[in-house]
Amino acid sequence: MLRNDFDFVIDLKKDFFAQRGIQRLLATIERNGTAGWEPWWQVEFARFLHRHQERHEWRREHHVGIDRTKGAIRDKLTADFMIKPRNRTGGRPILLNLKQGDSAGGCITNMATEKMKSVSLSQKSFWMVGVHPRECKNTVRKTVENVAEEYGIRLFDVHTRYILNTGYAFTVF
Numbered sequence: 001m002l003r004n005d006f007d008f009v010i011d012l013k014k015d016f017f018a019q020r021g022i023q024r025l026l027a028t029i030e031r032n033g034t035a036g037w038e039p040w041w042q043v044e045f046a047r048f049l050h051r052h053q054e055r056h057e058w059r060r061e062h063h064v065g066i067d068r069t070k071g072a073i074r075d076k077l078t079a080d081f082m083i084k085p086r087n088r089t090g091g092r093p094i095l096l097n098l099k100q101g102d103s104a105g106g107c108i109t110n111m112a113t114e115k116m117k118s119v120s121l122s123q124k125s126f127w128m129v130g131v132h133p134r135e136c137k138n139t140v141r142k143t144v145e146n147v148a149e150e151y152g153i154r155l156f157d158v159h160t161r162y163i164l165n166t167g168y169a170f171t172v173f
Contacts, residue, residue, distance in 0.1 A: 002156055005094050005125040008085060009172055010159050013129055016048050023165040030167050038100040041131065042080060045098065049083070057084045062095065064124070077117050079126065092125055099130040104140050107132035108171065112147045115173070127172055134162055134169045144173055 016022065022044060029037050042060075049058045062082035079095035097114050101107025111128040118126040132140075140160045148155050160171045 001091070002125060004088075006127065006157055006159070006172070009094060009096065009127045009129065010161070012083070013170055013172065014161060016045060017161075017163045017170060019048070020165075023163065026163060026166040026168055035102065036100075038098060041100060042098055045081070049081070054086065056086055058082060062093075064095065095124060095126040097126075097128050099128065101130060101132045104132040104135045104169075104171075105143055108140070108143050108147050111171075111173070112144075112151045112153055115153050116151050129170060129172050131163070131168050131170045134167050137169075140169070140171055144171065148173070 017026075025040075025044075028034075046058075046060055049056070059082045060080070062079045064077045064079060080098050081096040082093045083096065084091065084093045095118075097111075099107055099111045099114065101110060107130040111130045115126075115128050118124075137160045141158050144158045145155065147153075155173055158171065158173045160169050162169045
């Protein structure tokens with residue numbers, strides 16, 4: 001089940017970033033050195049999901065209760081998006097958090113920090129998606145593995161894909 005969810009997230013983001021309009025906007029963001037564009041990305045992704053409602057149900061800023069464990073500072077986690085594919089019966093929703101960073105290492109560290117909050121959600125499908133400047137895919141994978149080890153995160157898989165016509169890539173774990 002997790003493999004299907006992971007592949008679904010990758011395909012969804014691949015379709016999103018394949019849009020020429022998104023590629024042009026990202027290239028402009030890159031060329032102008034615009035920082036802090038994560039909210040723009042979340043809005044554009046919500047618009048993308050809305051245009052494809054026949055494929056999935058979705059909700060923005062989905063609150064999920066988490067087990068209060070020793071050291072937990074809150075009992076709720078907010079996922080940027082909750083998505084439930086329409087072609088699946090009885091499946092659990094897929095939770096996504098989106099992060100953007102000016103470096104692959106910084107983006108991955110921010111993703112890991114957010115992923116740490118979801119440790120008690122092991123029964124749920126919770127994925128981090130980050131957009132960062134392109135780096136060698138093997139280097140990104142090693143960075144994710146090192147950061148995951150440092151933060152005590154068990155990885156299911158790591159996938160990095162370059163975004164065409166830009167100097168960016170996205171990574172999912």
